[in-house]
Amino acid sequence: MLWAPRSWALSVFACEPEYASLARELAPEADIFSATTALQDPHQVQARPSLIAKMRRADLAVCAGAELEVGWLPMLQMKANNPRIRNGQPGMFYAADQVETLDKMDNVDRTMGDVHAQGNPHMQFSPERVTTIATALAERMAELDPDNGTRYQANLADFLGRWQGAVPQWQAKAQPLAGHKVIAYHTSFRYLFDWVGISQVGDLEPKPGLPPTTSHLATLLKRAEQGDVMAVVYTGYQDSRGAQWLAQRADLPLVELPFGPGVDGIADLFDLYDHAIDALVAAQREPR
Numbered sequence: 337m338l339w340a341p342r343s344w345a346l347s348v349f350a351c352e353p354e355y356a357s358l359a360r361e362l363a364p365e366a367d368i369f370s371a372t373t374a375l376q377d378p379h380q381v382q383a384r385p386s387l388i389a390k391m392r393r394a395d396l397a398v399c400a401g402a403e404l405e406v407g408w409l410p411m412l413q414m415k416a417n418n419p420r421i422r423n424g425q426p427g428m429f430y431a432a433d434q435v436e437t438l439d440k441m442d443n444v445d446r447t448m449g450d451v452h453a454q455g456n457p458h459m460q461f462s463p464e465r466v467t468t469i470a471t472a473l474a475e476r477m478a479e480l481d482p483d484n485g486t487r488y489q490a491n492l493a494d495f496l497g498r499w500q501g502a503v504p505q506w507q508a509k510a511q512p513l514a515g516h517k518v519i520a521y522h523t524s525f526r527y528l529f530d531w532v533g534i535s536q537v538g539d540l541e542p543k544p545g546l547p548p549t550t551s552h553l554a555t556l557l558k559r560a561e562q563g564d565v566m567a568v569v570y571t572g573y574q575d576s577r578g579a580q581w582l583a584q585r586a587d588l589p590l591v592e593l594p595f596g597p598g599v600d601g602i603a604d605l606f607d608l609y610d611h612a613i614d615a616l617v618a619a620q621r622e623p624r
Contacts, residue, residue, distance in 0.1 A: 345481040350371065351397070363484075436455075567616070
């Protein structure tokens with residue numbers, strides 16, 4: 337990093353590991369805590385006493401937003417009783433508020449399952465949106481901690497230089513994926529698929545948030561038998577049994593994609609993109 341001050345003023349509570357990783361790029365010496373790991377479903381988190389204590393001390397909370405954390409974050413905010421990170425305060429930062437999300441919906445009801453009216457919240461796989469979010473986050477950090485404002489901006493410039501240098505390399509590596517089709521869980525990788533040109537033609541969940549049923553898997557198997565599906569995709573916090581069943585019977589590669597930094601040797605967002613693209617390219621190259 338460009339700066340290594342003796343102490344930084346901010347204590348940062350990140351809802352997800354991708355935003356903890358981004359915060360470290362901008363404020364590497366700050367006290368940064370992630371409420372979840374890439375092996376946890378970010379929709380479902382228990383408001384544990386340890387999380388309440390961390391949020392009570394936070395100067396800044398960084399979360400995906402778009403209702404991803406609606407089932408647990410409001411409870412944490414209430415129990416922590418920290419006025420700095422209430423909604424509408426400078427200390428509460430939602431990444432989705434900084435960008436245009438995909439798949440916004442005008443009308444949502446319970447019969448539709450676990451859907452997000454404000455759009456898909458899994459923006460960590462959109463390089464362009466990561467750039468916008470990082471810029472907004474650095475500005476927010478400088479607003480909260482003006483004494484270190486130049487440091488946040490310097491680290492932002494360093495991060496964006498490396499990030500914008502890596503994007504063309506990822507695009508070149510992902511070029512063989514364009515036009516391929518997959519069956520995957522939820523819409524967890526919506527932004528990644530949109531970016532590299534993959535179409536998700538089936539969802540292992542009959543409705544968002546519901547586990548696969550026998551009849552639904554049978555329907556997906558018929559779809560896979562059309563012969564144009566590249567792979568079955570899931571991530572570490574999702575139950576692999578349905579994906580394994582379908583991949584085995586359809587004779588398709590089964591691909592477990594990483595969902596965030598902090599697991600399996602994935603130290604940061606750069607590693608996350610490398611691992612995800614490499615896994616998809618390897619599946620595309622597997623003989624059928």
